[in-house]
Amino acid sequence: MGLLSKKDTRLILDPLADDNPITIQVLGICSALAITAQLKPSIVMAVSVIFVLGLGNVVISLMRNIIPSKIRIIVQLIVVATLVIIVDQVLKAFAYELSKELSVFIGLIITNCIIMGRFEAFALGNGPWKSFLDGVGNALGYGVILIIVGFFRELLGSGTLFGFKVLGDSVEKTGLYAIGYENNGFMVLPPMALIVVGIIIWVQRSRNSALIEEN
Amino acid sequence: MLEHIELFFKSIFVDNMVFAYFLGMCSYLAVSKKVSTAVGLGAAVIFVLTVTVPLNWFLDQYILQPGALAWLDGNRETPELSAYADYDLSFLSFILFIATIATMVQLVEIIVEKFSPSLYNSLGIFLPLIAVNCAILGGSLFMQSREIETAALALNYGFSSGIGWFLAIVAIAAIREKIRYSNVPAPLRGLGITFIITGLMAIGFMSFGGMLTGGEDAPPAPQAQTSQTTIQPAIEKEIETTPLVVSE
Numbered sequence: 001m002g003l004l005s006k007k008d009t010r011l012i013l014d015p016l017a018d019d020n021p022i023t024i025q026v027l028g029i030c031s032a033l034a035i036t037a038q039l040k041p042s043i044v045m046a047v048s049v050i051f052v053l054g055l056g057n058v059v060i061s062l063m064r065n066i067i068p069s070k071i072r073i074i075v076q077l078i079v080v081a082t083l084v085i086i087v088d089q090v091l092k093a094f095a096y097e098l099s100k101e102l103s104v105f106i107g108l109i110i111t112n113c114i115i116m117g118r119f120e121a122f123a124l125g126n127g128p129w130k131s132f133l134d135g136v137g138n139a140l141g142y143g144v145i146l147i148i149v150g151f152f153r154e155l156l157g158s159g160t161l162f163g164f165k166v167l168g169d170s171v172e173k174t175g176l177y178a179i180g181y182e183n184n185g186f187m188v189l190p191p192m193a194l195i196v197v198g199i200i201i202w203v204q205r206s207r208n209s210a211l212i213e214e215n
Numbered sequence: 216m217l218e219h220i221e222l223f224f225k226s227i228f229v230d231n232m233v234f235a236y237f238l239g240m241c242s243y244l245a246v247s248k249k250v251s252t253a254v255g256l257g258a259a260v261i262f263v264l265t266v267t268v269p270l271n272w273f274l275d276q277y278i279l280q281p282g283a284l285a286w287l288d289g290n291r292e293t294p295e296l297s298a299y300a301d302y303d304l305s306f307l308s309f310i311l312f313i314a315t316i317a318t319m320v321q322l323v324e325i326i327v328e329k330f331s332p333s334l335y336n337s338l339g340i341f342l343p344l345i346a347v348n349c350a351i352l353g354g355s356l357f358m359q360s361r362e363i364e365t366a367a368l369a370l371n372y373g374f375s376s377g378i379g380w381f382l383a384i385v386a387i388a389a390i391r392e393k394i395r396y397s398n399v400p401a402p403l404r405g406l407g408i409t410f411i412i413t414g415l416m417a418i419g420f421m422s423f424g425g426m427l428t429g430g431e432d433a434p435p436a437p438q439a440q441t442s443q444t445t446i447q448p449a450i451e452k453e454i455e456t457t458p459l460v461v462s463e
Contacts, residue, residue: 023406026241026244026245026406027241028241029237029240029241029244030237030238030239030240030241030349030353031237031349032237033237033240034236034237034238073317073346073347074314074317074318074321077313077314077317077346077347078310078313078314081309081310081313081314082310084309085306085307085309085310088306088309089306103360104353104356104357104360107308107309107312107352107356108238108349108352108353108356110309110313110352111313111347111348111349111351111352111353112349113241113347113349116347189418189421190234190235190236190237190417191234191414191415191417191418191421192414193237193414194237194410194411194413194414194417195410195411195414195415197410198403198407198408198410198411198414199411201402201403201406201407201410202400202402202403202407203402204402205401205402205403205407206402209401209402211402212401212402212404
């Protein structure tokens with residue numbers, strides 16, 4: 001680890017578990033839930049957020065001394081919007097079907113609270129390299145949850161992963177379906193995303209009791 | 216008139232911002248600990264959505280859409296004759312929409328502060344929060360992707376989506392006030408249980424799905440255009456489950 005000091009590694013690794021943006025900081029839930037019915041859009045979304053947050057953090061960090069604090073929200077929004085437009089145009093050019101599937105949710109990365117949250121909390125007070133690591137780390141933490149939720153919802157809901165029928169064919173009754181297994185159609189509905197995230201939070205907090213809220 | 220009524224109820228119940236699309240979840244979860252603050256934020260969201268959706272509708276119609284610039288040389292009615300017919304600025308919509316929203320929020324804050332200090336005191340702290348609320352930008356983006364036809368419909372859409380969001384946050388705040396006295400398993404306390412309750416409420420709201428289609432016909436076209444993965448199965452399921460709900 002010549003490139004990364006111990007502190008730098010923590011910047012990346014902490015958001016993956018004990019400081020996770022979704023389950024602990026409660027940021028960026030909006031777009032996290034709506035696109036996780038399948039694994040593929042979840043991964044595309046995760047990659048897009050890694051790109052936007054990593055680069056955005058660097059840009060904001062470079063400009064942190066020249067942004068007047070009164071208009072910083074608008075400046076931040078413009079920076080994010082520009083990066084999101086790049087993502088959107090790239091997706092439209094190379095993965096048109098997928099960009100149709102994700103529809104408005106790519107645009108909604110702009111108002112993803114993780115991004116504004118990290119700009120405000122980290123990039124405005126730290127150098128570009130650290131901000132980059134922090135951005136990538138938090139976006140990875142976000143992506144991990146997205147991929148877990150997408151994995152379970154697609155596997156249990158449609159019996160597929162990336163569109164491949166991993167559990168056998170539900171029409172011809174092969175594989176698991178031969179012994180009476182049925183897809184849980186409920187998993188692909190929007191409400192189940194909330195409940196799956198709820199369960200992830202439950203599991204995480206049972207394993208680490210320091211995270212339990214007082215209430 | 217009929218389409219107005221339909222859009223109104225559809226945006227509140229069927230396409231509810233929170234329960235069908237999870238928009239504005241961050242502030243929904245963060246500001247729903249007390250009913251009074253939830254009412255304040257909900258009112259501010261209704262207000263800002265009602266203002267920004269029609270504004271962005273005009274931007275979309277007169278600047279962003281392919282050929283929308285035709286009015287510049289007087290060919291609004293016959294865009295194909297215009298010198299600007301080939302211009303397509305729709306890739307700029309994110310940046311223009313968010314700029315409109317940020318500016319409007321700032322403007323509204325100044326105006327409210329000047330003319331109604333009491334309203335400002337109750338709304339004021341929430342207004343800056345709203346600029347980055349996904350429900351606001353989501354409203355404008357859905358307005359664009361569903362190709363809402365007139366400014367009046369856009370106004371209606373903004374207003375009724377706001378009401379839907381208001382309903383959702385007030386409901387969850389009321390539930391969270393009560394649940395404080397319940398014996399929730401420790402790891403679920405706070406965030407976890409709120410997620411699960413929201414999920415259950417969303418299931419409840421899905422039963423409104425058949426309200427406008429009678430549970431039989433194909434759902435209205437605009438809905439089908441949005442996210443295929445998530446929305447399409449939802450509609451099919453709604454139609455299957457609706458008769459059960461009615462018979463109960």
